[in-house]
Structure formats: C-alpha cells, structure tokens
Amino acid sequence: MKLVMPFFAMTLFGAGAAQAQVDLTTYADAKGNLDIQKLTCAQLANTFQEDADFMTVWYSGWYNGLAGYSKLKVDRAKELEHRVIVYCKANPQTKVITAMDINIKQMRKELGIKVNDEQ
C-alpha cells in the first residue's frame, strides 16, 4: 500500500506539475480561509504535491469528526485517500467532498459496513 499510493499520487499530481501548480492559498479568501465544501478535484490536483496529500488526509479526519467518530482505522483511511485521488483524476469538476462521500460509501458497501446516516 505504501508503495502503490505514492505512485498513484504522483500520476495524478504529476500531470498537474506539467501545468501551472499553484499554492493552496490561491483558493482561499482574503483572510486565508479555504472553503472545503467548494474545493474541486481539479483545484486539488493543481496544488503542490505536499499540499494535496495534506488536504486529502485532512478531509478524511474532517469527515470522521463531522460524523462523531473517535476511532481511526489507518489502513482504511489511506485506502480512501488513494481512491479519492484516483476518482478525482477521472472527475476533475467534482467537489472533493463529493469524491470523499462517494468513495466512503463505496468502501462501506464493499466491506459490508452499515452506519446510521445511510439507513
């Protein structure tokens, strides 16, 4: 997993490197705040590799905090990070939170996990 994930990340965000990579603050408001509900996959791909990796993990934590979960399954979180990156590559116009939502539900379905907000 640790070898596969960086490869996909490089593939996705390597394409962005050929274009013009911008700092994440490009998408922030005058106070430096970034609306995470509006950030698109294309914008995420267009940032520097370090920031894109950071944001994907941050989103994973945000989702869990929002849902009130206090337990983290690291391998599953990293698998989700990988899937979101792949999904974002194929769907640049999609919002990152939508990509997260779709892939979380897909993983739950595959793993047979049922949670209250989906019942």
Add this chain to the structure above:
Amino acid sequence: MVGSSTSHGGALSRALGRVDFRVALVVAAVVASASAASAQVELKTYMDEKGYLNVRALTCAQLANTYQEDADFLGAWYSGWWNGHLKRHSINVARTKQGIHEVIVYCKANPDAKVVDAVDAYVKKVQAGGQ
C-alpha cells in the same frame, strides 16, 4: 569547542577546530539517529485487536514514538477531525500547519498528555489571542 580553538588564532588551531566541529556533528547525528531508531514504532502498535486507533486516547508520547510519516499523517488527520467535530467548514492552511507544529512542540514537552488535549490547548491559545 569551536570557540576555544578559534580563540588561539593560529591556522593549526582553526583547522583543529573545524575537525572537532565535524566530529561533534557526526557524534550528534549518530546519537540522534540511534535514539530515534530505538524508540520509533508503527502506528499499529497502538491499535486495538480490530485495527482501530482511539484518537481520544492517543498520548503525545505515542505520537512522538511513531515514524515521521505516520506522525505527519496523524497531524493532518487530527486537524481535520477537530474541525469536523466543531462543524467548521473552512481551513486556514498556513494557520493549520503552524498549529500542527505547535502541537508537536507541546507534545514533546508534555509526553503524558493526550493528543486531543494538546490540540485543545493550542486552540484555546489561539482563541485567547496568544498565537
């Protein structure tokens, strides 16, 4: 060590000073890497039998004892988790990265503290205008 060598002013002393300094650097690097290698463990060490990590129970010492890659991962994850917990839908990236750094500094000084308490301490500090 360097200062005492250079104070003599001679070329030989200066040369010895440089050698001493380089030796000191090598020794420091060896000691640092040895201590790091002996202490670091994988994150799974702290997981339960089902592979879950209780983020409310993780201590600063445990965070500090993981590999750098895992500590970075957890720092970003905790930040997102905290904001999600508070129903906040925006992120100030520069402030967040500074916050993660400060939490790590706090954790080094307070190894027995829970990571969530370290995050809480930082948030309260910012709210009090102490950043």
